[in-house]
Amino acid sequence: MKISNDKPPKNARRVYSWADLPECQSPGTYLTEGHDKESHKIVVDKKRQRVLEGLIRSPLYAASYVRLSDHVDHLKRAGMDIETLMFRNDPETGRDTYGIYVLRSRVTRIDGQLNEVAA
16 A cells, blocks of 8 residues: 555545534435446445545545444445545654545435535
8 A cells, every 4th residue: 555745635534523424314325436337326324324425525534533444344345436545644643654535436315315414
């Protein structure tokens, strides 16, 4: 995995608690299209849906207090193209290396629900 000396995307968000991710009231059905141009229909709810909605809005720091990695891994196995970009020298935490999750798939919610706004 390549580690960059560049700065992460300016819109990358740190997740300190579940309140930092969008609130989702009901399960959502999503159509995803990855780099292979194949479409996948998935139903996501609870915390995985909150992580997905967060990734739709902006890249997310991989190191978080709410353990995003399990949810990101599940989304990847469901057909999502989520890349982990690695960087050096996190000024906020002092970590030598850290990752940012970036959603590369095109994702569209297809069940007619409006996306909730993050708190």
